[in-house]
Amino acid sequence: MSERRWQGELLAPGGSVAMVEAAVANGADAIYVGPRGWSRRRDAYELEDEQIRRCVEVAHAGGAKLRAAFNTHPQSSEVPALLQKVERLVEFGIDGIIMTDVGCIAEVSRRFPALTIHASIGANILNNEDIRFYREIGVSQVVADTKLTLRELHSRKHDLEVGIEILIHANKCYTYLGKCWMSPYHRFERAVDEFGKDLFRGSPNRGGLDYRVCLEAWSLYSGDTKWEERVALKNDAFFLVDDIPRLLDLGVHCLKVQGREYPVELVGGMVRFYREMINTYLTDRTNFSLPAWKARLSDLRVERDRERTQGTESLLQEARLPVLTAPGGCSR
Amino acid sequence: MPPFELNTDISNRRDLQASDLTPYDAIYLGNPYCRVYEANFLEHVDELAEAIQQVKGEGRKAYVTTYAAPRNAFLGQIRRALEVAEREGADAVEAHNLGVLRICRTEFPGLQVFVGGFANVYTDVGAQVLLDQGATRITPNYELSLEEIGLLAKHTGAEIELLLHGKIPLGISDYCHLLEHEKAWGIQCPSLCQQDLFLRQGDWAMKSVGKGVLSGRDVCMLEHLSALWATGYRTFRLTALSERPAYRAEVGAVYRTALAAVAAGDARCPEAWWETIKRHSRIGLCNGFYFGQSGQAYVPARQEVRA
Numbered sequence: 001m002s003e004r005r006w007q008g009e010l011l012a013p014g015g016s017v018a019m020v021e022a023a024v025a026n027g028a029d030a031i032y033v034g035p036r037g038w039s040r041r042r043d044a045y046e047l048e049d050e051q052i053r054r055c056v057e058v059a060h061a062g063g064a065k066l067r068a069a070f071n072t073h074p075q076s077s078e079v080p081a082l083l084q085k086v087e088r089l090v091e092f093g094i095d096g097i098i099m100t101d102v103g104c105i106a107e108v109s110r111r112f113p114a115l116t117i118h119a120s121i122g123a124n125i126l127n128n129e130d131i132r133f134y135r136e137i138g139v140s141q142v143v144a145d146t147k148l149t150l151r152e153l154h155s156r157k158h159d160l161e162v163g164i165e166i167l168i169h170a171n172k173c174y175t176y177l178g179k180c181w182m183s184p185y186h187r188f189e190r191a192v193d194e195f196g197k198d199l200f201r202g203s204p205n206r207g208g209l210d211y212r213v214c215l216e217a218w219s220l221y222s223g224d225t226k227w228e229e230r231v232a233l234k235n236d237a238f239f240l241v242d243d244i245p246r247l248l249d250l251g252v253h254c255l256k257v258q259g260r261e262y263p264v265e266l267v268g269g270m271v272r273f274y275r276e277m278i279n280t281y282l283t284d285r286t287n288f289s290l291p292a293w294k295a296r297l298s299d300l301r302v303e304r305d306r307e308r309t310q311g312t313e314s315l316l317q318e319a320r321l322p323v324l325t326a327p328g329g330c331s332r
Numbered sequence: 333m334p335p336f337e338l339n340t341d342i343s344n345r346r347d348l349q350a351s352d353l354t355p356y357d358a359i360y361l362g363n364p365y366c367r368v369y370e371a372n373f374l375e376h377v378d379e380l381a382e383a384i385q386q387v388k389g390e391g392r393k394a395y396v397t398t399y400a401a402p403r404n405a406f407l408g409q410i411r412r413a414l415e416v417a418e419r420e421g422a423d424a425v426e427a428h429n430l431g432v433l434r435i436c437r438t439e440f441p442g443l444q445v446f447v448g449g450f451a452n453v454y455t456d457v458g459a460q461v462l463l464d465q466g467a468t469r470i471t472p473n474y475e476l477s478l479e480e481i482g483l484l485a486k487h488t489g490a491e492i493e494l495l496l497h498g499k500i501p502l503g504i505s506d507y508c509h510l511l512e513h514e515k516a517w518g519i520q521c522p523s524l525c526q527q528d529l530f531l532r533q534g535d536w537a538m539k540s541v542g543k544g545v546l547s548g549r550d551v552c553m554l555e556h557l558s559a560l561w562a563t564g565y566r567t568f569r570l571t572a573l574s575e576r577p578a579y580r581a582e583v584g585a586v587y588r589t590a591l592a593a594v595a596a597g598d599a600r601c602p603e604a605w606w607e608t609i610k611r612h613s614r615i616g617l618c619n620g621f622y623f624g625q626s627g628q629a630y631v632p633a634r635q636e637v638r639a
Binding site for chain 2: 223233
């Protein structure tokens with residue numbers, strides 16, 4: 001089968017203009033960026049409007065698409081600002097929008113009917129009836145939860161006319177994504193930026209950073225008796241290299257790589273790796289050799305794991321810091 | 333009828349039989365976290381049918397909850413529970429999942445549907461979408477502040493259910509980490525998650541019920557009741573899924589008395605009430621996210637810190 005027959009796309013992270021340039025240069029079909037304050041990452045990896053405008057130009061010049069992630073739950077009072085922001089980005093020429101909140105999805109669908117809406121992994125779409133619900137309010141693409149099996153994904157693709165996006169290079173949390181509040185329970189800071197957007201620091205569902213408190217060194221007690229010195233709430237980085245051929249055979253619409261917080265060079269290397277692997281498989285499925293690609297991934301894995309470990313240590317330290325701003329207070 | 337509703341939740345027949353339900357106007361039946369939770373009503377539909385009849389026979393409303401994170405494989409059993417709810421005249425079902433809400437709307441249009449706290453209702457426009465889909469009561473996501481909930485209620489006119497007391501969910505998984513310890517502890521599933529287990533790290537604590545992670549501290553809104561009442565809230569939950577029947581009975585009795593007093597214009601909180609609440613709170617008290625702070629924080633109405 002010719003590689004041209006895969007109608008899907010390799011989706012890469014864009015935590016900066018330079019990262020978007022690297023993703024395009026290394027073969028991404030699409031890139032997602034986060035407007036500052038509105039996406040599921042620390043604000044340092046989100047972009048101002050003019051940066052997004054530049055990213056649209058870079059992506060389109062390289063034949064790629066650019067999507068904006070509004071994949072958090074805002075406050076009710078912030079919904080008008082969200083719609084204004086979407087309108088501005090539509091004027092820039094963005095190709096799609098990634099969303100979580102059902103109300104915001106419905107509002108955007110009504111006002112911008114030509115805009116492709118992707119339901120984020122944070123929407124926690126777990127079954128076919130969920131997909132039908134989201135389709136009815138305007139979603140045409142859904143990001144599959146990392147806990148779903150290939151069999152479940154195949155069921156969706158087979159039964160429902162919907163694009164399925166799979167994270168092939170990401171983290172798998174202990175909890176379902178979008179249904180975890182461990183981080184803000186321990187530290188939550190209401191901090192409003194200069195545009196009036198609450199950054200909800202500590203709440204990943206609302207756009208703040210996730211302190212990854214699940215990765216603390218938890219002990220397990222029954223009453224006052226310690227039963228286990230250390231228990232793990234598993235939160236693993238994963239790489240679906242083994243599954244990529246089957247995902248391509250299933251006709252999955254989109255293979256997504258996460259990592260807006262990683263160095264540009266690492267993201268560029270990740271995109272190049274997956275691009276070449278996908279193209280090689282699609283060119284000659286019969287003679288495709290998986291072990292060689294797994295060996296090649298090992299260097300990327302070491303670098304990524306180092307970044308992730310350092311990031312987790314820093315976040316856990318930050319989670320213990322006192323909250324200095326009052327609710328609704330301005331810290332910038 | 334009292335001018336308010338205080339409800340609670342019960343997972344199985346054992347806890348239903350062991351619990352004094354005197355403080356409550358309504359009961360949510362079933363455990364939303366785990367299909368293999370011991371004798372979960374949602375998997376034992378004959379017992380669910382009996383429970384609905386028992387609760388209604390005692391003059392209370394019977395609600396049937398559903399799973400918080402249902403995969404395709406759950407939907408058949410959920411439909412069986414909904415059939416029982418409809419047949420036995422349950423007063424409402426609780427949908428935490430939007431696919432389940434859709435099933436209720438399309439396949440069980442006669443059932444009244446409440447939207448539960450796992451459905452991630454964060455915005456007024458989100459609540460309106462679910463009201464348009466047939467929901468009649470909304471439990472906003474636990475991460476919302478009272479200020480945000482107030483706006484949501486004002487803009488939609490929705491009936492809002494507020495958690496008054498108990499452990500809020502901090503996460504739900506498809507995997508039970510307690511199963512890794514079955515051999516070492518000599519305790520098998522489904523007894524593992526009944527052991528009152530807490531994850532602790534320094535002064536942090538979370539309760540583990542296997543597939544569910546709950547707040548270590550109990551949300552307590554006792555001394556804020558009069559403010560909630562003045563704002564217009566009348567539907568309240570005391571969640572006790574992971575607690576002993578005595579918790580449900582004794583803490584429930586405190587809140588029943590307190591709500592009746594607040595309704596009559598008396599906002600006092602006698603020390604005996606605090607003693608009861610503290611006796612049942614293993615780690616301490618918090619206000620969840622109601623005051624826009626970290627969920628484990630406690631904001632006193634008066635200048636005394638009880639956490």
